Amino acid sequence: MDKKKRLQFGVIIFVGFLIWNSLASRFINLLLPDVSLLQSYLLNKGLFAVLILAAMNKANSLKFFGIERGSSWWFLLPGLPFLLLTAMLFLDPNAAFDPSAPLTAGWVLVALFVSIGEESLFRGILWRTFEARGVMTTAFATSALFGLLHLFGLFVDIPWQISISQAVFAFGVGMMLAAVRLVSGSLLGPIVLHTIFDAAALVTAGGISEVLNDTMSVERLLIPGALFAIWGAISILIVQKRRAKVLL
Numbered sequence: 001m002d003k004k005k006r007l008q009f010g011v012i013i014f015v016g017f018l019i020w021n022s023l024a025s026r027f028i029n030l031l032l033p034d035v036s037l038l039q040s041y042l043l044n045k046g047l048f049a050v051l052i053l054a055a056m057n058k059a060n061s062l063k064f065f066g067i068e069r070g071s072s073w074w075f076l077l078p079g080l081p082f083l084l085l086t087a088m089l090f091l092d093p094n095a096a097f098d099p100s101a102p103l104t105a106g107w108v109l110v111a112l113f114v115s116i117g118e119e120s121l122f123r124g125i126l127w128r129t130f131e132a133r134g135v136m137t138t139a140f141a142t143s144a145l146f147g148l149l150h151l152f153g154l155f156v157d158i159p160w161q162i163s164i165s166q167a168v169f170a171f172g173v174g175m176m177l178a179a180v181r182l183v184s185g186s187l188l189g190p191i192v193l194h195t196i197f198d199a200a201a202l203v204t205a206g207g208i209s210e211v212l213n214d215t216m217s218v219e220r221l222l223i224p225g226a227l228f229a230i231w232g233a234i235s236i237l238i239v240q241k242r243r244a245k246v247l248l
Contacts, residue, residue: 001060003132009059010129013052014145017121020048021152038106041208045113052120065124066187075184078235079193082176085224086200095204104203111198119190122146122174123181135182139236143174143229162221169225173197175232182239 001009024044028035035043056065076083089095122142130138150166177190184190202208 001064001128005059006129010126013055013121013125017048017052017117018149021149024048037208038103038110041110042106042113045110045117049113049116049120052117052125056120056124065120065128066181066185067120067124068186068188070184070186070189072184075180075189078176078179078183078232079189081224081228081231082173082193082197086197089200089204092204101203107202107208108199110208111202112195114198115191115194118146119177119187119194123177123190124187127178127181135240136233136236139175139178139182139232143171143178143232146174147171165221165225169221169228172225172228172232176228176235177232179232179235179239182236 024047025040028040028043032040032043053062053067056062056067062068122145126142126145127138130141133141147167147170150170151163173194177194180189180193181187
């Protein structure tokens with residue numbers, strides 16, 4: 001796939017993703033009015049995960065976009081802050097985590113579907129779209145788009161402070177996952193870390209409604225988001241410097 005086709009494919013899938021995010025849940029609720037929130041998310045995110053994998057395979061191959069075994073376990077190092085934050089979610093005294101709850105497995109599956117869909121798009125398709133411009137530009141561009149995606153909350157009932165904070169947090173996460181993608185040479189590393197964090201956030205809060213409620217602290221999003229962005233950028237620079245020395 002040449003650069004022009006990559007760009008066209010990236011634009012089409014990204015726009016399709018925005019449309020899907022805007023309309024999918026409404027269509028599901030219209031067709032299945034009695035469906036629960038969890039069931040709606042399972043259908044929505046599960047269908048998109050399947051469709052984007054099929055589109056990637058049709059356009060070239062899953063391996064081309066990064067669905068392959070990683071080349072190194074060192075990807076855990078740039079992802080370490082993400083894992084630490086995940087652990088902190090379970091230490092929160094207000095956590096509602098109950099491993100015996102029947103909904104827990106459902107929300108974990110939602111987290112997996114979300115991670116497959118979002119990572120396939122941002123660290124897979126869009127990564128390939130921008131990669132000719134250099135690693136740092138690619139990391140910044142894909143992370144910025146990932147952050148902009150989370151501004152959708154401005155058009156629903158989520159307070160604007162939280163929506164903007166989520167966008168900053170998502171940008172920071174994107175930079176860190178870009179570093180993970182670079183180190184591992186695969187999408188599987190970002191998918192695994194993304195799934196672990198989202199699953200922890202959902203099950204410790206008790207579901208998606210609780211994650212997005214008005215009690216979410218802006219500081220809990222802005223500060224980690226900024227730190228993640230810095231950590232990710234530094235990790236990318238270190239990897240680039242080390243690889244340049246090896247080539248010399």
